[in-house]
Amino acid sequence: MDPAPSLPPSYEEPAYRVFLDSLDYLPPTDVERIKSAFAFSAKAHAHQKRMSGEPYITHPLAVAGAVVEWRMDADAVCAALLHDTMEDTGATKQELAEKFGKPVAELVDGLSKLDKMEFASYQEAQAENFRKMLMAMARDLRVVLIKLADRQHNVQTMSAMRVDKRVRIARETLEIYAPIALRLGLNKLYRDLQDTSFRLIHPHRAEVLSKALKAARGNRAELLGRIQDGICDKLAHAGLKADVFGREKSLYSIFRKMKDKHLSFSQVLDIYGFRVVVDNVPTCYLALGALHALYKPVPGKFKDYIAIPKANGYQSLHTTLIGPYGTPVEVQIRTREMHNVAQEGVAAHWLYKDDGESSADLQIKTHKWLQSLLEMQSSDSAEFFENVKIDLFPDEVYVFTPKGKILAMPSGATAVDFAYAVHTDVGNHCSAARINHELAPLRTELKNGDLVEIVTSPKATPNPVWLSYVKTGRARSKIRHFLRTTQNEESARLGERLLRQELLSLGVVPISIPGEAWDALVKAGGQQSLEEVYTDIGLGKRLPSVVARRLLAREDIQADKAQHMTLAIHGNEGMAIQLARCCQPIPGDPIIGSIRKGSGMVIHTHDCPSIRKSRSSEPQKWIDVEWEPEDGKLFDLRIRIEVKNTRGVLAQVSGAIAEAGSNIEHVSMDADPERLFTLLRFTIQVANRTHLAAVMRGLRHIPEVTRITRERGGEA
Template identity: 85%
Template sequence: MEEPAYRVFLDSLDYLSPEEVAQIEKAYAFSAKAHAHQKRMSGEAYITHPLAVAGAVVEWRMDADAVMAALLHDVLEDTGTSKRELADLFGKEVAELVDGLSKLDKMEFASYQEAQAENFRKMLMAMARDLRVVLIKLADRQHNLATMSAMRQDKRARIARETLEIYAPIALRLGLNKLYRELQDTCFRLIHPHRAEVLTKAMKAARGNRKELLSRILDGIRDKLTSAGLKSEVFGREKSLYSTFCKMKEKHLSFSQVLDIYGFRVVVENVPTCYLALGALHALYKPVPGKFKDYIAIPKANGYQSLHTTLIGPYGTPVEVQIRTHEMHHVAQEGVAAHWLYKDIEDSGADLQIKTHKWLQSLLEMQSGDSSEFFENVKIDLFPDEVYVFTPKGKIMALPRGATVVDFAYAVHTDVGHHCSAARVNHELAPLRTEMRNGDLVEIITSAQASPNPVWLTYVKTGRARSKIRHFLRTMQNEESSRLGERLLRQELLSLGVVPISIPADAWDQMVKSSGQKNIEEIYTDIGLGKRLPSVVARRLLAREDMGTDLPGNMALAIHGTEGMAIQLARCCQPIPGDPIIGSIRKGSGLVIHTHDCPSIRKSRSTEPQKWIDVEWEPEEGKLFDIRIKVEVKNTRGVLAQVAAAIAEAGSNIEHVSMDADSEHLFTLLRFTIQVAHRNHLAAVMRGMRHIPEVTRIVRERGSEV
């Protein structure tokens, strides 16, 4: 029994009531008994681990339930104790906290990664319900990392990498900067022990060599602030081991170059004094232009507030200075834990908890069926680099660096994201892929007809936007594919002379059962996505009995061309209403429509005729289709404007234009992608261009692009 450590732990509980301390003693006794026969890999009694985790929780001045949960956090997972037993002994809240911290029950997973992703999802869900879960989890991870010397090197490195990827960024996102740096440095030592040792020695030596310069800068700052009549605390701020290593690696710098930037922290009484101190320091040393950041006016998403400036110190040395109040310093070090630590900052702590709760709620919304996808989405969301943009009403939104208009739209509301069609950035129209910059004023323009485009996935940055787009596309594709599959199967049955309604219900039931699907809609979806051939499904349905009828076969499938993802118009020939067309089922893509004379399908039509389906256009108003045309013109001034005007007059939009001049510059070949409703519309556009004297030739382009 670790008696001395337990006595120290009990002494640290002086902020709790005697009744709460008695409950904690009871929880310790229960945990010690449950883990009595267990040892850690180092040979120590297992109870030393829950005790250390509870000690870290006590340092944050968290409540009695959180301390008890820390002491009991492994009893569900490692001993025969049940959740109900914990609830009876220590209350429902403690049991819920412990359950959130426990890994999943003995479930089978395809891989270690999948198990980790699911465990992580469970932890985040519990964390979204109660923030104390993640604080205890981080304390647990910190102690595990600090006591891993007895573990195999490969396992140590794997756990350390997982911590760097997930747990350290969560600590940062919650504003736990001190813990964040400790986790990073510990992981660095576990993954690269030799590099860490060399770098530690180099940093120690550098500190000694530059002591005089550091003292001179420190004294200069103190004297300047005192002479300005400002009460302050000033101290040096050393870069962490891991951040130094990252800077050397990313910017290909030598150690001496990284250590050229010295950090100092100025802590003052209140916000006005922060700005007065900034003015005094800018008078002492010249500031570096563009290196000033005001995180007091616009705090970071994790609640961090400070003024940052870089000054040119003695001998041209860059000096980083952070200026903040005592309250800001507490929040910067402990983040959301400051809410428990410092009761005098109740308002700030509450505000920070609201922000954190909103972030956690956004994680809940990101859930999908795939744990690994959720894991990736959250990893994308855990980055410190942010830009701050404004809504038209002046609300500040924090987004990751590189986030686009679409990310902003989804950050405002899911429906705004789903229906965004354009945007105004700083009152000017901007494309949806426009990247946000600090201070941008963004207004989203929505349209009831607009819907998410798969292309958006190539440029969105936030996990929330990516998750919402994928969910919408998956749902839409399944719905559209189901409708298409039903029509394809109906057409196949009619071509075999069978009316679908005449097939008995038990034949459908047998078909569903033998296919391993839940219902007939799933079979339709598979047909629409090209995973099953309608002819095979039809013949299996009819295998039980002959269902003859006198209906004509070979009926063509009618399409609008606006079905979305389940029906795709081939990019090689770009068919439009009026063109003779034919369709092919392609696995995973649904039905792909080509023109009859498309050069890219000639070989397949002759060698695999069973893959081709007769289709025809069904009239629909208002839809425009992309089409490529080549226009050869005489090389005269203003001819492009004339051609563009003719296209516009015929009621067509220009999506893209490119130009190629001949070697003698007598003629220019204009390549347009325009939007037309049907063949007659295209003919009208071409007629309009033929009236221009400078136009010598117009051809509809049919390339080999598929």
């Protein structure tokens, strides 16, 4: 390793000397390596200035200073000093590895942006950078801590930037970096990132709130002191040694509370917060009992995060008391070790090495969380980015599996989210849920303490509707992946059938076409396999007639030589073939199919009013299809029944439908102004036209029924 080069006099400045003094926890050999890293960074950034006009080296030095505050190792401090060298100065990973060791080079590489790659948009670049950072985080937690220190210094020193860029970076900090800091338990950093970003986005509001907070602090001082003295006296009287101090709300949290709950400034500050720090866990519960004897607790406002810690390792007892003059008083009770973890999160591992067990446990939990984020990887960076944003939630509920294991879920999570949290296969095959031993819909939102059991079925598959109510990024990602894969598989099968039908109509048996012709077709379209060609045809991205002619290299074939072929369908092919909702075709109806780009084939009845215009203007998009006989499948359709308005007529109509072997999916009714007749609209399930005729025959035998019609395309 190279010896540390001598530094130019300009770097012998107070900030650098203070930085060197703060390295007293590291051995001299490590300090020399850090000096060498500083000299390398200073030389690499020598001709660069920040937007404020300061030498660029002030930024890496500030980031390294924050890392030293967490008492991290020499590799992390060197990486902090060098974090912009690969990106901004042309230094290579190989060069850094030779001078400072491979671990430092890996850390710097994880921190470097993907500026060498071309992206379609800023959003895509941001998403891909974030994906790379997450992968580096999963390998080494120090990456994210240096990245957060880097972001903290950047937002603190953005006053010289253009307003639009300042606001964009501040919003990104609020949406991504602040929640990551919270998820890692870095509460002090979390609050700082929030408040600084808030001041950049809403400078005027922040100024007004800041002044109001200072004024309110003076007005509240007497009552605050009185409550604090009461708590201290009560704990001392109970023989409990404790430190008690007031808890200040951050500017951004006041702003969010005012905005989200439509509260005034005075209403937000009506709640007084205190923190009680004691020596051990039993004392936490003794202190809780003493405070409940001092002031009445508010029912339902007690939370025990010591027995069930939050996912980021946070532990405390939370209770709300009714203080003097009916003032709500929020109290957090915790041990010193818990307080350290609450303030510094995963960084507590380096800061407080004596408390090894809990911080090591926190590191394991953090790694598990990072791995769960990486499981959501998809081919689309923006989708992955959105999924991760969903997953950076501060509010959680704790639920139990049937075996008593505790799972932390985001607030608002449903039984489907729980199923995917247990295992992907459980999510993909869940059919029902039992919550607290009672059957409940899959969309049921989970509450703290719920015991959740998922009922699975081998035939059950994810429903696209689930995407409208799942809360976790993991569930959303797994459902989308399943639907995309299934659609592609079904579309490939449909595309193969369509191409086969087209070839047969041209008088060619597919098996007689040589393999070279198939290979040439795949290469010409830029696909990897024949399966992809079939998928494109099934999804409507390529027309089977064009593909067939290209395959045969016989574009001169005349249409009159072609035979007329019809595609046979069952109606239950899945996502590749869908029955139109406008006319709801059933077996026995004359039908026609349309290939819709990206959606597969949609089946309509021949007389569907909604397709008349398209059939005449774009005849090439329509394919003749027919039903293939199949037993046991039921199809939805709508019927309209006009009845005389007499007592019990709805029961008679429902009974006749059930007697004919049909299910009722939905019913609605409209009465005429004179209330002589009522119009009943039913969605029923039938097997085919013969079954529908039997249902209608049964209904006509009811004297009160005056008219029955089947609804098509929104019209009768």
